[in-house]
Amino acid sequence: MNLVVAPLLIPLATAFLCALAQPSPRLQRVLSLGGALTLLICATVLLQQVLIHGAVSMTAGNWPQPFGIQFTADRLGVALVLVAALMVTIAVLWQESDVDAAPSSPALHPLLHGLVAGANGAFLTADLFNLYVWFEVALICSLGLLAQGGALRQLDATLKYFALNLVGTLLLLTAIALLYAATGHLNLVALGDAAARQDPAIMLPLIGLLLVAFLVKAAAFPFFAWLPASYHTLPGPVLALFSALLSKIGICALIRILAGVFQPGQALLCDLLGWIALLSMVTGVLGAAYHWDMRRILAFHSVSQVGYMLLAIALASRAGDAAAIFFALHHSLVKAGLFLTAAMIFRHAGHYDLRRVGGLYAARPGLAAMFLLLALSLVGIPPLSGFWGKYLIVRESLLQGEYLWAVTALGVGALTLYSMMKIWFEAFWKPHPDKSWQLPARPRLKPAYIGLGALVLVTLWMGLYPEPILGFVIDAAAMLRGETP
Amino acid sequence: MIWAVALALGTVIAAGTYLALSRDLLRCLIGLALLGNGINLLLFSSGRLGSNAPPVIAAGETTLGSAANPLPQALVLTAIVISFALLCYSLVLGVRLIKLAGSDDVSRLRAAEPPATESDKPALEETA
Numbered sequence: 001m002n003l004v005v006a007p008l009l010i011p012l013a014t015a016f017l018c019a020l021a022q023p024s025p026r027l028q029r030v031l032s033l034g035g036a037l038t039l040l041i042c043a044t045v046l047l048q049q050v051l052i053h054g055a056v057s058m059t060a061g062n063w064p065q066p067f068g069i070q071f072t073a074d075r076l077g078v079a080l081v082l083v084a085a086l087m088v089t090i091a092v093l094w095q096e097s098d099v100d101a102a103p104s105s106p107a108l109h110p111l112l113h114g115l116v117a118g119a120n121g122a123f124l125t126a127d128l129f130n131l132y133v134w135f136e137v138a139l140i141c142s143l144g145l146l147a148q149g150g151a152l153r154q155l156d157a158t159l160k161y162f163a164l165n166l167v168g169t170l171l172l173l174t175a176i177a178l179l180y181a182a183t184g185h186l187n188l189v190a191l192g193d194a195a196a197r198q199d200p201a202i203m204l205p206l207i208g209l210l211l212v213a214f215l216v217k218a219a220a221f222p223f224f225a226w227l228p229a230s231y232h233t234l235p236g237p238v239l240a241l242f243s244a245l246l247s248k249i250g251i252c253a254l255i256r257i258l259a260g261v262f263q264p265g266q267a268l269l270c271d272l273l274g275w276i277a278l279l280s281m282v283t284g285v286l287g288a289a290y291h292w293d294m295r296r297i298l299a300f301h302s303v304s305q306v307g308y309m310l311l312a313i314a315l316a317s318r319a320g321d322a323a324a325i326f327f328a329l330h331h332s333l334v335k336a337g338l339f340l341t342a343a344m345i346f347r348h349a350g351h352y353d354l355r356r357v358g359g360l361y362a363a364r365p366g367l368a369a370m371f372l373l374l375a376l377s378l379v380g381i382p383p384l385s386g387f388w389g390k391y392l393i394v395r396e397s398l399l400q401g402e403y404l405w406a407v408t409a410l411g412v413g414a415l416t417l418y419s420m421m422k423i424w425f426e427a428f429w430k431p432h433p434d435k436s437w438q439l440p441a442r443p444r445l446k447p448a449y450i451g452l453g454a455l456v457l458v459t460l461w462m463g464l465y466p467e468p469i470l471g472f473v474i475d476a477a478a479m480l481r482g483e484t485p
Numbered sequence: 486m487i488w489a490v491a492l493a494l495g496t497v498i499a500a501g502t503y504l505a506l507s508r509d510l511l512r513c514l515i516g517l518a519l520l521g522n523g524i525n526l527l528l529f530s531s532g533r534l535g536s537n538a539p540p541v542i543a544a545g546e547t548t549l550g551s552a553a554n555p556l557p558q559a560l561v562l563t564a565i566v567i568s569f570a571l572l573c574y575s576l577v578l579g580v581r582l583i584k585l586a587g588s589d590d591v592s593r594l595r596a597a598e599p600p601a602t603e604s605d606k607p608a609l610e611e612t613a
Contacts, residue, residue, distance in 0.1 A: 129560055133567075140570065140574075152596045153596040153597045155581060155585060156586070156594050158578060162575060162578065163517060173527075173564060178531070180560075181530075232597075290607065291607055293607070355609070
């Protein structure tokens with residue numbers, strides 16, 4: 001049986017069933033968790049298939065290529081689908097706890113699964129216009145999730161998110177229209193072949209426009225303003241899902257376009273992308289250094305970490321793409337874990353702002369250990385997963401003679417350490433500023449700890465035994481470039 | 486024909502950009518919707534303009550001849566539906582926001598990112 005479209009159909013069906021089950025919140029929660037677990041199993045089976053048989057494809061209506069709409073599960077796509085499945089399972093599980101869970105609303109679970117369907121579609125599609133449609137599905141569901149609270153600050157954040165992302169999708173649509181007019185193809189493989197026969201002077205601005213659209217989605221400098229303006233108004237589990245999925249949609253599309261479709265590589269665009277990556281890394285980390293709200297610190301770090309992925313893509317080699325894929329997987333898990341830890345800190349100490357919390361090292365040493373593992377992994381301290389991501393990027397930069405890029409990547413790592421240690425000292429080490437503060441009585445923490453623990457274990461595994469994943473991402477990069485592994 | 490469409494496209498996009506840059510929230514949203522419609526027009530014209538022949542390949546031929554390519558027309562239908570849904574959503578959002586904030590001036594909508602009160606530290610965020 002062909003499972004390629006199952007990661008789209010399962011969340012869509014779950015969203016539909018959850019919407020039908022809205023008179024009974026209990027049934028809705030059961031359906032939602034069941035759908036998330038089914039997706040997780042299905043993504044694992046699909047990964048197995050891809051590992052054994054190579055990329056698996058399906059064309060709608062059995063149309064001959066390049067006319068049918070095609071879905072292809074290659075290694076990059078299926079790995080991101082697996083991450084999405086894991087994250088939605090954790091988010092739904094987290095809803096069972098009382099740790100900054102989203103206010104229960106009948107639309108919450110359908111929107112969560114709709115967002116996952118949009119993201120999975122964008123990871124798996126092999127058709128440019130179809131990619132636009134999945135971007136829109138994800139955008140519409142995320143708009144719904146952002147507006148859930150209905151308070152002024154949430155609606156304000158939704159507006160900023162809406163306006164900037166809409167401009168991004170309009171740029172994408174423009175690029176698609178012009179590329180179609182120039183080449184007559186939308187299928188990514190056929191588009192790549194047709195583009196190679198076209199005048200490079202015509203193709204360069206069109207590909208550039210496409211990249212700008214993806215950079216808006218990936219929250220890169222100077223288009224990142226939507227991300228730190230909106231993320232911190234979301235409840236904990238939804239925020240973790242957003243941080244794991246949304247910018248990865250843009251990153252995945254960028255890797256596909258630059259490494260796979262438009263070969264031979266666009267040297268000028270890759271050079272420009274490298275400088276954009278540097279500016280993203282530096283502005284993101286400096287923005288984070290200024291802030292005291294944990295969610296905003298972590299949101300600005302997302303911008304800086306997107307910079308690392310862009311830098312790896314800009315290196316335009318097999319090792320560079322492999323590093324970008326590894327970093328994307330690592331960042332999805334670790335950053336989501338950190339957002340969830342921030343929610344735990346909020347639940348225990350009563351605030352997201354570091355000036356209002358403290359004393360958690362004495363009160364919750366287990367949580368402190370989990371935070372430290374995730375934070376040091378984000379910084380890139382060996383032997384945690386972030387170390388391997390940064391090692392691959394810095395090594396490839398040095399091999400290509402881009403010493404400035406390598407040095408900036410290391411320097412930004414040091415500034416990341418500053419922000420993480422700020423959270424460590426303020427939330428865990430210093431005593432709580434309020435002398436009468438006590439741990440909340442009888443919180444429902446178990447589902448939250450299970451979710452967070454799973455992320456910490458995966459991060460530890462990626463760090464301590466990276467061999468299988470390193471081999472996997474190098475094969476994934478080779479697969480994208482159409483080279484033999 | 487192509488010149489008339491190009492001129493219309495330029496006008497719509499210029500008007501959309503002008504409105505989208507406005508500080509009035511509703512104008513800004515209408516501007517974004519106009520921009521979307523301008524881009525839809527661009528997508529539509531990426532087929533072929535000015536032909537009213539049916540898009541059917543004649544017997545014995547292998548190409549479409551002078552008829553317009555029907556694919557961009559199908560694509561633009563999808564894009565129109567999406568942009569209309571987003572326009573509706575944004576108008577509801579805008580109206581609700583104006584009611585809650587008591588102002589339709591975009592530069593005064595600072596609820597999500599409140600301006601700093603001290604010179605070197607950001608404002609305390611609400612936790613809700």
